[in-house]
Amino acid sequence: MQLRYIDGPEVRITAYDRIFVNVEFFGGEVLTELEPRRLFPISGLTKYITLLDNEGNERAIIRNLNNLMPESRDAILDCLKEYYMIPRIKRLIKRTEKFKIWMWTVETDRGIYTFEIRNSFTAIKVLHDGRILILDANDNRYEIPDLNKLDKRSIRLILPDV
Amino acid sequence: MSIPRSMLTNKPVTESVRAATDELFGEDDPPLFAVVSDLNLNGCYDNSALFVTSQKLIAFDEENGIINLFFSQIKTAEVKRMYGNAVFKITTNDGKRTDILRFTYSVAEICDAVANFINHINSGEDIELELDMVRATYKNMRSFCPKCGRKLSNPDANCINCSGKSKVVSKLLIYIKPQLKRIIFSLILSMGSTAMALVPPYVTKIMVDEILPQSNKRLLAITVAALLGVYIVQYILGGCRAYLLRLAGDSMVTDLKKDIYAKAQHLPMSFYDKTSTGSVINRVNSDTAIIQTFMLRVTQEAVVQLFMLVGIVVIMFTMNWKLTLLSLAPVPIVICISKFFGKKIAPMYRRLWRRGTAISGLLADTIPAVRVIKSFTSEKRAVEKFSRYANDFLSESKKASKTATVFPHIITFMITSGSVIIWLVGGTWVIERPEALTLGLLVSFISYTSMFYTPVNFFANLNDSYQNALASAEKILDIINAEPETDFGKGKNKTGLKGKIEFRNVNFSFDRTKRVLTNVSFVINPGDIVGIVGTTGSGKTTLINLLMRFYENYEGEILVDGKNIKDIDLNFYRSQMGFVQQEPMMFRDTIINNIAYSNPNAHVEQVLHAAEIANAHGFISRLPDAYDTMLGERGVGLSGGEKQRISIARAVLKNPGLLIIDEATSAVDSETEKLIQEAIERLIRGRTTIMIAHRLSTLRKANRILVVDKGEIIENGSHEELMALQGKYYKLIQIQSMSEQVQAEIEAENFEMVR
The missing domain is CATH 2.30.270 (duf1285 protein fold)
Known part of the structure; x- marks a missing residue:
């Protein structure tokens, strides 16, 4: 065929x-x-x-x-x-952890939103072109187009997970 | 009328939505339930909601306003799942399609239920029955722990995460408890050896100030002998302590490994869908070793160093309090640097762990697949990939080690500087006021000062070890804290299964982005032989996975002999089932043990009998080591057909009431095929059997056939009935017949050529 x-x-x-x-x-x-x-x-x-x-x-x-x-x-x-509409994260406002569940509050191109990440190892994927793809506990996707273009604080908060 | 506060909803309706929609509901048709979403139709985070009454639906979002539709205007309602979110679509009677609500996947299951509700009401179903289904979905949706938000396996389940033992330390303390006697004895030895270690500097003072100036040889000999005795006792105690520690540490880590492995056995399949085997192996091996080192450091070294610290400080104060205060001056700075270091190194260790796990994952993936790598001559590619991963690890490790090595040196420098200050100040005092500070006292003090900084240094570095252990402990607790397979029916309904199976409106998805089974309902009677057919990815294996209780987060009910399978004791339930897999899994063990895996207590003759029924005895007995033949990993050494027959022998030996066969798709020669078919025929005799069938010959044995397509049962009947229907089954059979004919011709040609 x-x-x-x-x-x-x-x-x-x-x-x-x-x-x-x-x-x-x-x-x-x-x-x-x-x-x-x-x-x-x-x-x-x-x-x-x-x-x-x-x-x-x-x-x-x-x-x-x-x-x-x-x-x-x-x-x-x-x-x-x-x-393929997915929110692009512009800034990480808050990242807290309780009982091994990470709560991220982010500013995206579609507004501010808070979501959960259960297992950062599988939920956060770093691509070779510098993009970061994130899957939250409800299977929603987010993208960080370029980690290096985020502000310093956001980078510092994200770095342990990538 | 206003929207009732008690209305069924996934979360409270916001005031702005309430204000905009309140007046749209009549007294005679109040809203039955609502879906509160977090996106507007343009895909931005916003307040939006969908209200459903018995006659109409009302959708609202602040950007796009209100959509008000009566069910009578609606032809179909559907949920369209997209890449990052989903849309509730309505097709009206005039064929026009309208998006009425956009939502994140957090409410996808409810929207599915709403779409079903509308479609079913429109097709004349009973509203109360349909409402019950919606209520069940809401109830399932609310199965979250109110404390930590973790999803519970059942609305009534206890949250394993919040059961009071979630603290890392308390979780790990239970592994220390069994070793408490050894640890306490070891501590007593530590106190002894620490006390001995404090003696020599004091002896130095006596020697310098009293014995040497008096030239007293006898006293010198006695003092040196005593000093030697002190050293002997110190090192004997130290040796015994080290041995006990090793024993305690090894036992602790063995217990921890056993627990992780045991827990891993009871984790649901959904855990393994999302966690790589490499990461589990890494947790059992590397992480436990890191924890062991840390636990021993805390339980032993930390205590010893604390004794040492207190002992030295007391002695130093009694010798000269002014010099002691001078020695303590750098301590606050050391503590501050230590805290700063902890913050800096912790994320580095987390990253290092990720890189290490990636390497383990790659190994777990590629080493068992070494045959595939060789067959595609991909060795170079595999090595390059591994090198890339290893280099990533190295680069991360370099960063971490830079911080981890610089820090202790800063501390050591500060300690050394402290000693230099003592020499300067103390030396001046010895020269200017020898009556206040003797030379012996100064030398002895300097010895204590250097000894004092050993525990300080230890505690400063403990943070490094703590952060490293914490990263590992988190990963270990991910497994230990993970929700195991639920067994709400434990100890219940342990009566032999007759084999009546019923699926009632079963919906299932592995994740919220794609429905795998939709509204699956069917009944299988005891003794039925049922063939399940369908194209690849249609949901056949998922049906079996649900029946085997590998996944339990489905909607609807699955009943066996009229009992919900979730209410039957899990071990008993699975013990009643035989499962012949599509790709039989063999263990690295002898053939006899591989067959007896289903019934380890079986008599050897039962095993032989099972092998005979499975048409496996013949080929096994011709092997040089026959039943004692050691199989390689995953059954290396046997052909596909041979492994299938051993797998059938396993099922025969188990003698299950309910049999599930996932027929192998791989082609085997006609003779082997015949042997396998014979074995299957003998196996299924008198048992309720469900077969995922790929071959026409297998299907002919079935008295009922279910045709699965895109997660739905589209045809259900006997072979003859479905052939007469000329639907999907008819087409599949036609294709199958053609391919079997071609296969037969190819085999005939080969046979001619060989002859």
């Missing part, structure tokens, strides 16, 4: 819903209500975007978003932005 790749110019992609798109091939074929998802949500943000139908079956893969026409690219990017 062959994977169906989209290289760019052969499709027009339009928004269907906040996280769905319609794909129209220039040959005439139309696929509706497809959900774009990253095949590499951590390591490749604009490459290899899979398009899933209602049943969760893959209908095509976009090799590189940058090769799409601007309108098509924007339609996909909007969906991805909506689907």
Whole structure:
């Protein structure tokens, strides 16, 4: 079975819903209500975007978003932005521990929030590009885009866990 | 009407939400329950809520206002889980889809229940019954310890974290208790040896001030002999003490290791889903050793050094109080530096622990997989990866050791400076006022001063050891404090299982981001042979995991013989089940012990009989060491088919009332396949059997078949019924038939070629 790749110019992609798109091939074929998802949500943000139908079956893969026409690219990017929306931590306001449960109060690009971390070893992942991904006790995700760009106090509070 | 304060809700409705929505509810249709969320529809942290009455729902967020919809306008309600949060979506009768509430995963389970509630009410289900389901979800949601917030396995469960023993020290003290006699005796020896250690400097004073100036050879000989005696006693006591300490320490750490291992056996599967085996191994081996060193330092060295400190200070004060105060001057500075050091080094040790655990994890991962590494000639890659991890550890260790080594040197420098001051001040006094301070007294005082700083130095460095031990203790207590598998039915319902199994509206997810089973309901009667089929990832194995009670945080009920499985004694329950795994796990032991693992007390002839039934006896008896053949790790030395038959023999020997078979997907040759099929046929005779089946031949033995797709049971019936239905099962069988035909042709070709 062959994977169906989209290289760019052969499709027009339009928004269907906040996280769905319609794909129209220039040959005439139309696929509706497809959900774009990253095949590499951590390591490749604009490459290899899979398009899933209602049943969760893959209908095509976009090799590189940058090769799409601007309108098509924007339609996909909007969906991805909506689907992969996670708070980006700008500042660590407070980090306390009780009974081995860590409470973090953070300032994010989406407001101030407090969450729990049960096991910092598995919940905090440091990536090679300097990003830090955090999973709280309720399975919500957060991202620190660049540890070194945080203020000194936040870095000092986070360092023991990374 | 205003929103009732007693309404079912996950957390209190904020005043702003209350004020905005109060007037939307009529007296005749009050809100039944509410979901209070923490995101608005734009994904920002904000107040929002979803209220549900018997006829409509009202969603509100401060950014986007109110959405008011009657159930009659709704076609479907669903929860769409996304990467970082989820959305409650409504499709109205005109086909329009609307997002009405965005929420973090903390309320995902409740939103699932709300979506089910709306869909079921719309399809004509009884509202009271549906409301009960919602109530159960809220109750489960509230199963948190009010003190520490940890999730409880059951609303009535005691919080293991807050059971009064959560302090690190008190947790570890229980390991010291059994060694108390040795420790106390060792302490007495320590007091003796410390007292002896304090004698020589005083003898120095007598020698310098009295014996040597008088040239009294006889007194000199007696004093030297006494000094020798003091040294002999001191070192004998020290030797005995060291031996006792070693014994106490080894026993303590052995007890600790045993407890961690025992606890690890009783932890739920969900713990292992999130914790690497490497980190568990690290805790059993390295961390316990660090704790051992620390506990011995605290129980012994600390006490000895304290005696020493007090003894020296008393002697010094009696000798010369002015010089003593001068000697004590650097102590406050040493304490301050020690505190500063503790704060600085603690995070470093935590980071070091993470790096160490990463290495253990890598080893636990790669060493057992050395065959895979070799087969892909990836040795170089594996070495490079290990080097990277080791270098990370080294780099972190360098940082920590810089701090850890600089600090004691600062302390030592200060101590030395203290001695220099004593020489300066004391020396001046000896020269100017020899009647106030003799030379012997000064020399003796200097000896005591250097001895005095040994305990000071010790206590300053104890912080380093304490911080290191604390990092390890935290990790050990993670296991010791972890919630074990719950067994609320302990000692209850220990009567033989007849084998009737019932799943009632079971919903399950490993984490909140993805539903694995949705509304699963079915009944299996005693003696039924049930095949479970479905594509990979459809939820077949999860069904079995729930039935085996590997996971208990599901919604709905699973009943066996009419009893909730959570109310049946866990050990008894599992002892009634036989489990033949897809990839049989063998232990590094003899074949006979591997078969008898299910029943260690079985007579040897029972083992032979089980092997014979499982079609394993033939190949075992042809091995040079037959049943005494030692298997390598994970059964190295046996083929896949042979391991499967040993696994079946294990199940035969256990003689369970309820049998679960996860059929191997790996292809074996037709002859082996036939032997395995025969063995399975003999095994399942007369027992309730659930088989995750991959082969057509296995499915034909089943009198009932459940088809699982995306976590739901989509078809349920006999082979004939489902074939007539021409649904998913029909398609799967067609694909299976084709692939078996191809397989048969390939085998026939190979056979021709060999012949």
